[in-house]
Amino acid sequence: MSPETDPYGRVLLLRHGETEWSRTGKHTGRTDIPLTGAGRAAAHSVRDALALVRHAEPPARVLCSPRTRARDTAELAGLRVDSVDERLSEWDYGDGEGRTTPEIREDLPGWTVWDGPWPGGETADDVCARADAVLAGIRPLLDDGDVVLVGHGHFSRVLTARWIGLPASGGVHFRMDPAGVTVLGHERGVPRLDHVNQRPTGSA
Template sequence: MTAHVYLLRHGQTEWSESGRHTGRTDVPLTDEGVQQARRAGAVLARLRGTDLPPALVLSSPRARAWRTAELAGLHAERTESLAEWDYGDYEGLTTPHIRETDPGWTVWTHPVPGGETHEQVAERAQAVVAQARAALAGGDVVLVGHGHFSRVLIATWLNLPPSEGVHFGLDPAGTTVLGDERGDPQVRRLNVPAWESDGV
């Protein structure tokens, strides 16, 4: 059986609902986020289609991520390598708010003052992808993290720069499946929603 990498974004938080950039801030899941995380566990089990435990399960150390992993029935090792993009001075701000002083700003196209550069995010993503690829020989890999950084991971898996993450939508508690087709990296499923527990 071919092993895959499963990316699970954390469930809903008040900040994710309002569009506030949430990097270092430890915002808890909402009640809906808790339910999403539980449903995501069922979705993940159906997508994997096996009772064998994953070879590797990693989670961002932020509570919204590791709590999602816990509620999804995963026993995850917490690692800063899966932390969200560091938004620096823009932490807690929405894109419209940021654009009041930085017109046209997006995390994909502009610098993040006081935060991580695109190059730093790329290096971190490359290290995570290398670790995941190495672990695939032993079975599935599950990575529980955040919206922007998980989208960078998808781009990195496909040998694309971080800015290409803009093309991959990932909702709260959405699951993405990464694999290969005859050696070529592939997105096998993208953003499978946490409510889709039947017919996955």
């Protein structure tokens, strides 16, 4: 395929800033936890990280998870949200909600979010289907410019994996810290990772 077939825009994934549960390693899916002070500061600073990787023009579309931590991150990052999209919600951890991996492993030895099981929550196939639907919906928008998706860690990692044709479990290979930015692009019609986990200035 020739370079002319590539859309002008790219997909920018922005994870929300730090919350108390993300700081302590608790799985946070449907629970609406606010940003910490540090999370708010990082969300404000991520403007610089976004400026480094986005096109000069305003994004063609900004979609955001309905969770307060994501919506507040978008606002602090200077983004104008066009639509709140339930499909950008974090992985539903079911019985693992609010628990750390070591705590979950007391009941399910060797457990990871990528391999399951997921009692009471979404399976990897469920999350994969949701990610595919999101990506299918935004691809037509990329001819008009960048599309920003403001959401969560695990789901953003699944989106990254699906972009390049990996299963949902392939998300284990990509880091996505709070207030991190990942950019999904193209090269001659082939999906490409342009940037992974860009951080605000001063972040560790």
